[in-house]
Amino acid sequence: MRMALLSMSPLRRGPLAVMLLLLVLLGMGPAARAEEAEEIPEGKGIHPAFAVKNLPDAATSVALDPTGKTVAVGSYDVVELWNLSEKKRIAKVPTKSGFVRSLTYSNDGTHLYVGGYQGITPVTVADGTISPKWKGHRGYVTDLALTPDGQSLVSCAEDMTVRVWNVADGTERSKLGKFTDPVTGVAVSPDGTLVATTSGDETRLTRPGEIKVWKLATGEAVQTLTPHQKPPTEVTFSPDGKFLATTSFDERVNVYDVETGKALGFFGGHQRPSTCVAFFPDSQRLVSGCGGRFQGGAGIRVWTRDEGEVVDGVDFETGKVTDLALSADGKRLAVALDTKQAIVYEVEADDVRPKAEGRNGGQSGSGGVVVVPAETLPRSLAHAAVSPFAAAQEDKAAKPATQEKPETEEKAEPPKPVKPIKIGLIGLDTSHSVAFTTVLNSAKTKPGFEGCRIVAAYPWGSRDIESSKSRIPEYTKKVEELGVKVVDSIDDLLPMVDCVLLETNDGRPHLEQALKVFKAGKPVFIDKPVAGSLVDCLAIYQAAKEYNVPMFSSSSLRFIPESLKARAGEFGKVFGCDAFSPCSLEATHPDLFWYGIHGCEILYTVMGPGCETVTRASTKDADFVTGVWKEGRIGTFRGIRGGKGGYGGTVFGEKQAVPLGNFKGYEPLIVEIVKFFRTGEPPVAPEETIELYAFMEAADESKRQGGKPVSVKEVLEKAQAQVKARLDSLR
Known part of the structure; x- marks a missing residue:
């Protein structure tokens, strides 16, 4: 593969260039990233x-101004706008949307619409407002x-919806269809009558997802297309409106x-x-990009629609292609990469068009379209130009034939x-x-x-429990040493992550x-504790249900x-259980929520739900809580504050104690x-956890009533x- 220098030697560019370079090296002037001397792959x-270059994170999106003046590059929390002719950031x-x-x-190129976390942000291109x-x-x-x-904008999202917006005022006009992924x-x-969508779950690669076509005006589904073997990632219409590519x-x-x-x-x-x-504008050629979790194999290919013949391409040694944009005239291509950069290419139309001479020296393909001989392609592309295109209807399971690679190019099959x-x-x-961070990182x-x-953390929980907040500086330093980025707010954290560990020691802010x-x-x-009160516990579970978000505690x-063996019945029917754990108290929480939860969790793991009444005896050094379950089964919890503590208990089974x-x-x-996080299936039913916290609240009430x-x-x-009033106060 040939490489290109982005800028020539300063000596060849004259004294002024040398002076500017010296100023940059001495820290006396700004360096324009587009002017850095750099070897960039080309086709x-x-x-x-x-x-x-030097974006804050992966370049995740790219767009070219229809008027040919600017290019936009999206990354984490930022969009950069660059003047194409001057090659300068404007x-x-x-x-602030992840x-x-x-x-x-x-x-008309005057506005840019930015799709980020939970919304669309319009930007005025002239001044970036x-x-x-x-x-x-x-x-x-x-x-x-x-x-x-230009009057409507159609958007899609992870929330399994497609929405149509009025561009004039940003109001939502309608939702399109129903999706399960x-x-x-x-x-x-191109005529504005149809919308094509792809949907699929990248966490469930065995499910092919869906490709559908809808009427924009009515939202009626008019076609469900033959799916891929795995979830689809993008869709586009040809300029003549006759073809779709996914x-x-x-x-x-x-x-x-x-x-x-x-x-x-x-x-x-x-x-x-x-x-x-x-x-491409002729609707006969396409450019596509690829990349995955494993190094190597990423790149772009230009190929013919009818034969699938590769006519050009670029390979990238590291990273993956996350997005690309082709100008309306097909002469400029912008490529976003997850290596914190995007590259703008000039495309020479004659060099990416099929030639008159085919591989056998004659005409091939339909409609006079012929192929580039494989020997004229860069070596890394030649193997893909043999027969990469096949009838999808013939054999969906068949892999496309490829030319045998030289021995030096062979590589081991990557792990699943x-x-x-x-x-x-x-x-x-x-x-x-x-x-948790020590284990996972x-x-x-x-x-x-x-x-x-664990990639990010928001440090604050308790603001008034000294034993908790005094640990934050030490624990912040420790997780940073384990590669965790500490952020200033939960709002900053959420766009960076897929799942959350809510670890705040103080249960009061949990809701x-x-x-x-x-x-x-x-x-x-x-x-633990799931909340600082039983009301908040119930509110958390109710809100999780309303928002349809998996959670457990x-x-x-x-x-x-x-x-777990007792719960599974290995010791026969469970007639009772005595559990114990330390039980230090915290004045801001119900007594057993703070630390007695550990022993109560043991008790409920063995006994399961179904407790009807609770009685509590309490002294300075200990608590003793008795629960009576249905069928007369009895379970107890001893909370230890005096003497040597520990965790454990005894199960009284049908077969043995x-x-x-x-x-x-x-x-x-952590295993659970x-x-x-992988399945969305909690290992503990919400009803059981709710009853566990009601058991502990009932123990407090028994204490208040003198042990009744x-x-x-x-x-x-x-x-x-x-619960309703509590949730309403926070919404």
Whole structure:
């Protein structure tokens, strides 16, 4: 592959250039990133104009101004606008919306629409000013498409919705269709009558997802197209409106006839998941990009629609292609890469067009379109030019044939990919945060934890419990040393992560913190105590249900092996259990919520739900709580404040009485959390956790009443009556 220098030697550019370079090196002047001398990969007719480098994170989107004046590049919390002719940045727009997943210009190039976290932000291109965000989506906005008349904008998002917006005032006009997976791509036909969508879940690669075509005016689904083998990632119409192209995790680019909905075939010249695609103005050639989790194999290919012949391309040694944009005249190509850069290329039309001479010296292909001989391609592309296109209807399971690679190019089959999970921490006032980070961010990943990493943390929890807030500086330093970025707010954290560990030691702020997470649609584990009151506990579970967000809460003591065996019936029917744990008190919380939760969790793991009445005896050094379950079963909890403490108990089974062992560390709980993050299935039913907290609240009420039996049901009903008002106060 040939390489191109972005700038010539300063000596060849004259004294002024040398002076400017010296000023930059001495720190006396700004360095324009587009002018850095850099070797950039290029193709036969695809030559680099300049690169946008040193972005804060991956370049996640790119768009070219229809008037040919500017290019926009999206990254984390920012969009950069660059003048194409001068190769200079003209604006750096702070979006504060996490990763900019999608960009599109207005038809006259005066405005840019930015799809980020939970909304669309209009930007005035001339000065980079931001208008109020258009809100409605939950999760990231994954794609945007403007109608030809410029009056409507169609958006899609992770929240499984497609929305149509009025460009004039940013109001939502309608929702389009119903989806069961995140919507990954959207496109509007050149005549403005149709909308094409792709939807699929990248965490469930065995499900092919859907490709559908809708009437924009009525929202009626008119076609469901033959799917890919794995979830699709993007969709686009050809300029003549006759064809659709879609990309996918199956590494292919499918082509469809719009009128009939027939799958015409697929391009198989990519070695990694295909991520983006665009048609050239003639509708006969396409350019597509690819890249995945593994190094190598990423790049762009220019190929013919009818034969799938590769006529040009560029390979990238590292990173992946996240997005591309092709100008309306096909002469300029912008490519976004996850290596914190984007590259603008000039495209020589004659060099990316099929030649008159085919591989055998004659005409080939339909309609006079012929192929470039494989020997004229760069070596890294030649293997893909043999027969990468095949009829999709013939054999969906067949892989495209490829030319045998030289021995030096062979590589081992990569391991089966594991979906990475970026985890956020809320609360660095507990040792749990450090313990969990130490396990998940270890240099030697343990089986079952592959791909899971804590990437960001918001430190604050308690502001008035000295034993908690005094730990924050120490624990902040420790997690930073483990590679965690500490942020200033939960709002800053949420766009960076897939799931959340709500670890705040103080249960009182949990409801308010959890509501932010629920609104963002992020699965969450809430560490003990789930809340600072039974009312807040009920409100948290109700809000999770309303927002349809998976959550669970548990003490690590639930996962003592003997407790789980008892629950599974290995010791026969359980007639009773005596559990114990330390039980220090905190004046701001119900007595057992703060630390007695550990022993109560052991008790409920063995006994299960169904407790009817609770009685409590309490002294300075101990608590003794007795619960009576249905069928007359009895369970007890001893909370220890005087003498040597510990964790454990005894299960009284039909077959034998068995000691429950002791605390086994945090890893059994972390195993369950990771499973939960991957599946969305909590290991503990909400009803059981709610009853557990009602049991502890009933114990407090029994103490207040001098040790009288208290009904768990009545305690729950009293708290439930206050939930609506509590939630309303925070919304």
